[in-house]
Amino acid sequence: MKQKQDSSFTGWISGIAFTFLIALLGYLLAQVPVFDHVGQLACAIIIAVAYRQIFGYPETIRLGIAFSSKRLLRAAIILYGLKLNIDTVLHDGLGLLARDVGVIAFAIFLTIGLAKWLKADKMISLLLGVGTGVCGAAAIAAIAPIVKSEDDDTAISVGIIALVGTIFAIAYTILRPILPLSAIDYGIWSGISLHEIAHVALAGAPAGQDGLAIALLAKLGRVFLLVPLCFIFMYLMKRKSGGNQSDAKVEFPWFLIGFLLMSLFGSYVLGHSIPVTQEFLDGVASVTTWCLTAAMVGLGLNVSLRDLKTKALKPLIAMTITSICLSILAYFMV
Structure with a gap:
């Protein structure tokens, strides 16, 4: 009995260490030219998916x-x-915030509509619509357990959103000098249309401090709306299940309460009642990134490239069309 417990504990520790090892490899790959624009998260997922195809799933450390x-x-x-x-x-x-509401609704409904027209995978398309409208990988990760997404669908969606978002962010920086927008307007455009906070930071930097600040503020509004959106999806999932008790059970996303509490703590306690340095905040941000990357590695190990070919292409097309339309709409909303 004790030997079995020791074996389980060893597998548990080894599995966590393995995900962080691939996260480290993703970080190192993200330092290489070209891949430095892709980012640590996407690089780690690419390595995890490649490992699964070459060596298979490491069953001994599944726990x-x-x-x-x-x-x-x-x-x-x-x-x-x-x-x-x-x-x-x-x-x-x-x-x-009002514009952010419109952006989120537009992204989700257009992606779902295009997915139906293209006969694309519904779950991946839904996750991509949420990620495009709200805040990329974090939004997908928050919504996935509520809509009962499979791990491989979640990983595929996160990988797509990271890669496409990076391409769009780079395109924005190229367009910045030729667009007839002030630094503030360009920042708003970036903040209400790009996929993740990292993408907004990358695209907003050429607009200077003020442009970047307003870009991040616009993006934070979309992050703020993640919580009510999750509860809307909980309601919709319960309503969709009707009277079927087995389908009606939707796990309450307790981590969202933690998200809210941490937001309140960071907004009204840190820097006020508890003075902190920027180095401390940067350290917390780094821990967050590493935890998220290790988690995505775990999801990436569930991805089969055979499924990727059959399931991901059409949702990718739907999301790309949505992202282009969203950029155009947001441009005229500024």
Whole structure:
């Protein structure tokens, strides 16, 4: 009995360590020219998917990998709450918040509509619509357990959103000098249309400090709306199940409460009642990134390239069309 417990514990530790090892390899790959624009998250997923195709799934350490893909994922989302300054959003970003609502609704409904027209995979298309409209990988990770997404669908969606979002962010920086937009307007355009906070930061940097600040504020409004969106999906899932008790059970996303509490803590306690340095905040951001990357590695190990060919192409097309339309719409909303 004790030997079995020791074996389980060893597999658990080894699995977690393995996901962090691939996360480290993803970080190192992201330092290489060309891949430096792709980012650590996408690079780690690429390595994880490649490992699965070459060596198969490492069954002996499944317990630890599952811990990373589920528990560490929720921990990362909770820590992600520190990025959201609720006070700033409510005081300075209410006008942007209204536009953010429109952006989220547009992205989700258009992606789902295009998916139906293209006969694309419904779950991946839904996750990509949410990721495009809200905040990329974090939004997909938050919605996935509510809509009962399979791990491989979640991993495929995160990989696509990271890669496409990076391409769009780079395109924005190229377009910046030729667009007839002020630094502030360009920042708003970036913040309400790009996929992840990292993409907004990359695209907003050429607009200077003020442009980047307003871009991040616009993006934070979309992050803020992630919580009510999750509860809307919970309601829809329960309604869709009707009277079927087996389908009606939707796990309450307790990590969202942690996300909210961490947002409140970061907005009204840190830097106020508890003074902290920027180095500390940067350290927390790094821990969040590493936890999220390790979690995505765990998901990436579930991906079969055979499924990727059959399931991902049409959702990718739908999401790309949506992203282009969203960029155009957001441009005229500025």
